[in-house]
Amino acid sequence: MDHSGFENNMTDPLLDIRDLRVYFDTDEGTVQSVDGVSFSIHRGETLGVVGESGCGKSVTAMSIMKLLAMPPGRIASGSIHFEGRDLVKTDEAQMCKIRSREIGMVFQEPMTSLNPVLTVGDQVSEACRLHEGLTRKQAYQRAMEMLSLVNIPRPETRIHDYPHQFSGGMRQRVMIAMALSCNPKLLIADEPTTALDVTIQAQILDLLDSLKSKFNMAIMLITHAMGVVAESTQRVVVMYAGRVVEEANVQDLFANPQHPYTQGLIRSIPRIDLDASEKTRLSTITGSVPKLIGLGAGCRFAPRCPHAMPVCKEADPVSRETAPGHRVACHLIA
Numbered sequence: 136m137d138h139s140g141f142e143n144n145m146t147d148p149l150l151d152i153r154d155l156r157v158y159f160d161t162d163e164g165t166v167q168s169v170d171g172v173s174f175s176i177h178r179g180e181t182l183g184v185v186g187e188s189g190c191g192k193s194v195t196a197m198s199i200m201k202l203l204a205m206p207p208g209r210i211a212s213g214s215i216h217f218e219g220r221d222l223v224k225t226d227e228a229q230m231c232k233i234r235s236r237e238i239g240m241v242f243q244e245p246m247t248s249l250n251p252v253l254t255v256g257d258q259v260s261e262a263c264r265l266h267e268g269l270t271r272k273q274a275y276q277r278a279m280e281m282l283s284l285v286n287i288p289r290p291e292t293r294i295h296d297y298p299h300q301f302s303g304g305m306r307q308r309v310m311i312a313m314a315l316s317c318n319p320k321l322l323i324a325d326e327p328t329t330a331l332d333v334t335i336q337a338q339i340l341d342l343l344d345s346l347k348s349k350f351n352m353a354i355m356l357i358t359h360a361m362g363v364v365a366e367s368t369q370r371v372v373v374m375y376a377g378r379v380v381e382e383a384n385v386q387d388l389f390a391n392p393q394h395p396y397t398q399g400l401i402r403s404i405p406r407i408d409l410d411a412s413e414k415t416r417l418s419t420i421t422g423s424v425p426k427l428i429g430l431g432a433g434c435r436f437a438p439r440c441p442h443a444m445p446v447c448k449e450a451d452p453v454s455r456e457t458a459p460g461h462r463v464a465c466h467l468i469a
Contacts (some may be wrong), residue, residue: 148175155213170377235262237315245306249298256294281312304335375405376435383461
């Protein structure tokens, strides 16, 4: 994949998130799921957002779409500017117009996201009828075109089938067709290859890349797999425990990872380019992600970090630019 096929110089970002904080109020206390996250996405690029389960990737995505379950979830502070509009301050009527028409989303589990009692045709055509005022016949024609575009064979027949009649990979293609039916400017793909075998994963990622070019859109690709990041993105945001710990161009990130957490993620990737004499056991990151309740000051990765210093447990690290476009939040970076 060409990792240089976008221009983010001299242009305003399509999406700009600043100091976003998203909290969930529970009986145990307030969960700080997203705590001061900032990043941007430019037109025509694929941004990878990577991290372990529970790091805040999906909550960030749901905040952009304003699909948090409220209560208990709430955007406590920060801004989410999309083409200059702050979505945090946008009312539900306006968000209904923005969803699908301007920002599309592919959710993690297509079998739970698709309605089991409606045909695929009804579900793919719904957004076209709602946002573009198409008749049922016109919307069904658009739905057939979209199913064909995502390489579902015999779309004129399969449009009448129900989700359970599709394989996992084909259901994911249906979700992509739904998300793109109104030609959005930004597609959020939340773990789009989870639970798919490796061959189907590659097909889905290749499909997203080709559709990005065809629709001239940006993609926010959420994943926990560093291999997917390496293959499918131009820039990467690494999240840990609700915070961004590193952000860089994908080549820079893999060539020179600077945060100990990013280094651990990259070391955990299996290597097939080594001969038998060079192969060693896969590296692991000891410990587990902290509960995001009642956290005090300090780096949240410090309890698992092999390089932790006293200051790491006492003060929050500041995000610093170590090279053009490469930012790291770590006390090791002086």
